[in-house]
Amino acid sequence: MVASFHEECLERAASLWRAILAHPFLEETAACRIPDAVFANWLKQDYLFVQEGIRFICALAARAPHALRRPLASAIPALEAELDLFAGMAREKQIELEGVRMAPTCHAYVQFLHATAWQASFEEGFTLLYAAEKAYLDSWRRVRDNLAAPSPWQPFIERWAGEEFSRWVAWLEATLDELAAAAGASARERMAEIFLLTARYELRFWEMAYRGEAWPE
Amino acid sequence: MVASFHEECLERAASLWRAILAHPFLEETAACRIPDAVFANWLKQDYLFVQEGIRFICALAARAPHALRRPLASAIPALEAELDLFAGMAREKQIELEGVRMAPTCHAYVQFLHATAWQASFEEGFTLLYAAEKAYLDSWRRVRDNLAAPSPWQPFIERWAGEEFSRWVAWLEATLDELAAAAGASARERMAEIFLLTARYELRFWEMAYRGEAWPE
Amino acid sequence: MVASFHEECLERAASLWRAILAHPFLEETAACRIPDAVFANWLKQDYLFVQEGIRFICALAARAPHALRRPLASAIPALEAELDLFAGMAREKQIELEGVRMAPTCHAYVQFLHATAWQASFEEGFTLLYAAEKAYLDSWRRVRDNLAAPSPWQPFIERWAGEEFSRWVAWLEATLDELAAAAGASARERMAEIFLLTARYELRFWEMAYRGEAWPE
């Protein structure tokens, strides 16, 4: 049986995907022994990332075929609600979100989002979106499945391991397979390369949060 | 007292604005003697225009400062609802929306939206949005104020002469004035030129609907 | 034998293409009886169009695969030289180029260039470029072939009916066929639609020059 496009991508990214799911950030979060300051690193950077992710989805929706525009744009309010979740958790845990600067990996990943949405083909942008969301679904499901005790970060786990987010990723997956099926061979290869790059950025993002990271001054 | 930027724009576009508000399409709609086929011209073309208008707002939201992103994006579901209104009215009046091709003026106006959102400054794109929405507010208020009898097209009148749309235009207006106040003189002049061009396209759009218009084949 | 993509496009646009080549603007130019003021209309508007055409090619080159970037960008100095040709002819014939405003059809066509280059696929933008250049090659060859006497506008005829321009269009044509062969069926259909739209704008551009055209004020 022929693999669908998303299966082919996941197969080509298998070692990266394993490294993502086995990352100590996720492992320690599941084991409830991640230091608060380390989790806060991620929370601050991902807050900035999601703000830019909304602009990325807006740019994709601006170029989408009409049949995909409405479902894509429906993610915008969901992501604005995600920002509110970050802000609420930050308040609760006394994490300051104001004046935080993007760390290098976060900045680089965000530039990759925007450059792809604006300059590459719509299909490549869509692939990036699927890869990033799929990585989050799988990562947080891993946390949920291995959870040692009630987590102080429960709302994040529920958000990305939950039903609503899972349906969103399923729609992205099915749509990606359709887009890939309609694309020529070289366009499909460029889409697969975007998938691999996104997986690399996802892995580096956990690493940035776990190790800390700073710009030269 | 110094005029605000939107007042300056309306002042410079005064003769165009008068021509818009006095256009026979609006006059006959208010007098309830516009032929159904003429109104249908407009309905079909504006349906296509709104579809592209959503993509235009998505592109603007993609480039917006964070403080403007959420209010701008909040217009997206409102415009999707507008499309449903068009589709419902079309069904009721047995107007076929499938397979309609954009008339030249509609096509040109849509290209102007996209080219401005993607290539010009964010402030110029925002000016275009204000100008187009302000023209609709004023046009449909004129229809409402002069209405001779209950109109078969009442839901459109209520949509654009109504409270919710009026608040949206008021927000656009206040925000435009802030953007213009922060801009340099030459940037502001380019914004004013976009306003004037948009007024010209608005006038031509009513003309297209009223006279009919076709591409060479 | 299967038609190549550019042949298929020309076939679908056959009646438009005939209307372009038979347009009175070209016919009267060949017969050396086009009024100077009518030719000046075209010269002024096409000067503005070429300025924007350079930006259009820059945007295409920015999105081009590396193998196409260099040949595409090589057209930029050629088009800058074209602008100098316009300016020189305008001086010679005492046509004022300063302060000319784009007529509606010129403005619409320019927006179509930019919107396509920035928002549509690279392949669609490339199709627009081919269609516009091919229309010019065929139009000015028609003028050259039917020329009744030495023309006061000879340098334009030589530019677009000449060898260098012909080689450029041949490269565009061959490259377009390769891009289309690599594209999926629905992408190819969108490219063909861009070709047809470009042909319509080309025809309207001659019409604009011939009849004169103005914005509402």
Added chain:
Amino acid sequence: MVASFHEECLERAASLWRAILAHPFLEETAACRIPDAVFANWLKQDYLFVQEGIRFICALAARAPHALRRPLASAIPALEAELDLFAGMAREKQIELEGVRMAPTCHAYVQFLHATAWQASFEEGFTLLYAAEKAYLDSWRRVRDNLAAPSPWQPFIERWAGEEFSRWVAWLEATLDELAAAAGASARERMAEIFLLTARYELRFWEMAYRGEAWPE
């Protein structure tokens, strides 16, 4: 006396600029003791960077005011010649350019170029260009001024420490100051932030070349 905008930027980036100019990569290149393999790292990555830099300048030229379009686009053939210089040196030193993959910092910097050119204001994109070219001018002049002996990499030193490149940077500098003078305060602040980010990426680029760098697999 009020500092010009480019002076203000260099002042704010002073410690980054010192770190760039004192980077061991440049120091060892000047001392003629940089290992060939280390220099080759840079050469391979900068070759890829320049390819994308051309696309970046094309995108800027596509959005430039007409008066800036021609000088900006004149850099395109100069950069294509730069690519030929890289290819020639690579052949001479038996460095393989085919199949090289962008290292993370190079990829990130390239995304930053494209995202800025397409999505930010023209003025911000122009600032990025100036900052990157100014960093190269100053870096390679430092190498030239400290050169211990004839360098095997002489043509690179001559290219970026030379007269022609110096005139190009002087034009960028004067033009940047004019753009900044015409911009509002918040637009100018965003331009300054782009300058600082570019300086950070420049420093990280030397670091990437000097230490080596790889993606996770």
